[in-house]
Amino acid sequence: MPGTRKLGRPTDHRRAMLRGLVTYLLENGKVETTVTRAKEVRAMAEKMITIAKDNTLHARRQVLAYVTIEDVVKKLFDEIAPKYQDVNGGYTRIIKTGTRRGDAAEMAIIELVEPKAEEKKPAKKTPAKAAAKKTTSTKKAAPKAEEKVEEVKEEAEAAVEAAEEAPAAVEEAAEAVEETAEAATEETAE
Numbered sequence: 001m002p003g004t005r006k007l008g009r010p011t012d013h014r015r016a017m018l019r020g021l022v023t024y025l026l027e028n029g030k031v032e033t034t035v036t037r038a039k040e041v042r043a044m045a046e047k048m049i050t051i052a053k054d055n056t057l058h059a060r061r062q063v064l065a066y067v068t069i070e071d072v073v074k075k076l077f078d079e080i081a082p083k084y085q086d087v088n089g090g091y092t093r094i095i096k097t098g099t100r101r102g103d104a105a106e107m108a109i110i111e112l113v114e115p116k117a118e119e120k121k122p123a124k125k126t127p128a129k130a131a132a133k134k135t136t137s138t139k140k141a142a143p144k145a146e147e148k149v150e151e152v153k154e155e156a157e158a159a160v161e162a163a164e165e166a167p168a169a170v171e172e173a174a175e176a177v178e179e180t181a182e183a184a185t186e187e188t189a190e
Contacts, residue, residue, distance in 0.1 A: 018044055
C-alpha cells in the first residue's frame with residue numbers, strides 16, 4: 001500500500017520529497033535514490049500514469065494536484081500515458097546499484113519501462129498446413145537473404161572507400177594548419 005513507509009521524516013516533508021521525486025522521474029525517465037524511497041516513488045508514479053491514461057480534465061487536475069511542474073503533466077498526458085495504454089501496471093523498474101559511500105544506504109535506480117509490443121500468438125495449424133507454409137516461406141526467404149547480402153557488401157565497399165580517402169583528408173588538413181601557423185608567425189614577427 002503506498003504511503004505506509006515513514007522514511008524518517010514528518011508527513012509534510014515526506015509528501016514534498018515524494019512529489020519531487022515522482023516529478024523528476026516522469027520528467028527524466030529515471031532517478032537514483034535509496035531503495036525504500038524508490039519503492040514509495042514507484043507506487044505514486046504508477047498511480048499518476050494510471051490516472052493519466054484516462055485523459056480527461058478531471059484526471060489532468062488530479063495529476064496537477066500531485067506533480068509539481070505543469071510541463072511534466074503535459075508530457076505525462078501526451079507522451080508517457082499513451083505508451084502504456086494497453087498495459088495494466090508495471091510501468092517502472094527498480095534496479096539495485098549497491099551501497100552509498102558514507103552511510104552505506106542501499107541505492108537503487110528507478111526508471112520507466114519501455115512497454116513491450118503485444119505479440120499475437122498465431123492460431124494452431126494442422127501439420128499439413130504447417131509443412132506447406134514452411135516450404136513457401138523458405139522459397140521467399142532465399143531472395144530476401146541474397147538482397148541483404150548485397151546491401152551489406154555495398155555498405156562495406158563504401159566504408160573501404162571512405163577509409164582510403166581518410167589519409168588524404170588528414171594530410172590536407174595538416175597542410176592547412178601549417179599554412180595558418182606560418183601566417184600567424186609572420187604576422188607576429190611584423
